[in-house]
């Protein structure tokens with residue numbers, strides 16, 4: 001074991017060309033310096049699949065996904081953001097172990113593959129409605145017309161949010177993204193405004209469910225509140241989390257997945273011929289285009305990470321998109337291969353914080369692409385290069401994906 005983690009080459013993760021295509025640099029870093037210090041992040045970066053898996057399983061590394069860069073703010077600015085920081089401290093996964101398990105137990109039966117599969121016909125119907133709306137035009141922006149509204153509608157329906165409010169949900173979610181990225185004070189203030197607005201709105205719905213329970217997640221939360229299992233503050237904070245997590249990530253997976261199919265016409269043709277490959281195509285979309293590019297941890301005690309002893313309090317960035325293209329685990333890792341088996345990607349994390357919505361996201365993506373292939377098999381790109389919004393160091397999302405059919 002060595003503690004000489006500073007004696008490594010430095011890499012420019014923030015270079016403009018890196019955000020658009022980080023893989024060449026990540027391959028280099030993985031080969032040369034699997035645990036590398038990134039001064040701009042004030043943390044270490046992990047790139048090997050085996051190290052990422054070990055870190056995800058290690059409970060001495062606590063989650064630290066939120067509020068990166070808050071330390072760059074002044075004390076007065078941080079004080080102004082207290083309401084949002086308090087609310088987010090109630091999100092499952094950011095609480096202590098007991099509270100985390102309490103929420104997992106409360107929610108997991110709503111997100112099992114069996115429960116989620118029961119929603120398939122409804123998701124199919126919603127997809128068809130969205131496609132009906134653009135059918136006459138013969139063109140659409142897949143991001144705005146399908147990838148965002150579909151998962152947003154699904155999670156809103158699961159919670160019991162009326163359809164009239166779903167556009168606000170998308171705007172709120174966009175603002176909430178700021179807390180996951182290196183944002184400035186203005187963006188964080190906007191994030192706070194949206195979280196507080198969303199919570200006020202949700203408190204009204206909670207009140208309604210107390211008077212008149214229904215068959216939805218909000219009513220389940222209200223029943224648990226009556227039994228003294230959760231508080232109102234926890235309910236609204238975690239509904240914000242579910243509404244946000246429930247659609248922002250899946251929307252990006254659908255958009256990234258379609259661009260991967262366009263970029264690999266042989267694989268697109270194969271999928272059209274062999275529709276039974278859809279579940280394995282979704283796994284390959286998750287591996288190559290999984291929207292969670294990094295997951296952040298902090299060491300809670302001195303711990304060995306990738307062969308180096310790190311003291312307590314160190315940030316460790318797990319570059320999922322690098323681990324998912326590690327040639328030690330994935331043959332020909334840059335090839336998008338919808339028949340890949342096994343496909344042990346970590347796009348949904350692993351261990352105690354494994355994504356609650358993994359089965360839901362998989363089902364939504366599967367149904368979305370299956371419906372697209374049924375309804376518009378001649379889908380073609382109507383863009384020259386994908387319209388990316390980059391979020392350095394390693395994040396990006398597609399702003400639009402224009403298609404014709």
Ligand code: HEM
Nearest residue numbers: 092093245246249250253292347348349353355356357361
């Ligand atoms: C493609 C879609 C998705 C991806 C790539 C994704 C990714 C992830 C990842 C990587 C984590 C682990 C974070 C960590 O270890 O720190 C996570 C956790 C989580 N995800 Fe997802 N997610 C997706 C969809 C969803 C959906 C649809 C929902 C909800 C309906 C959801 C709700 C959650 C929640 C609540 C957690 C925290 C779990 C816990 O702390 O126990 N996600 N997700």
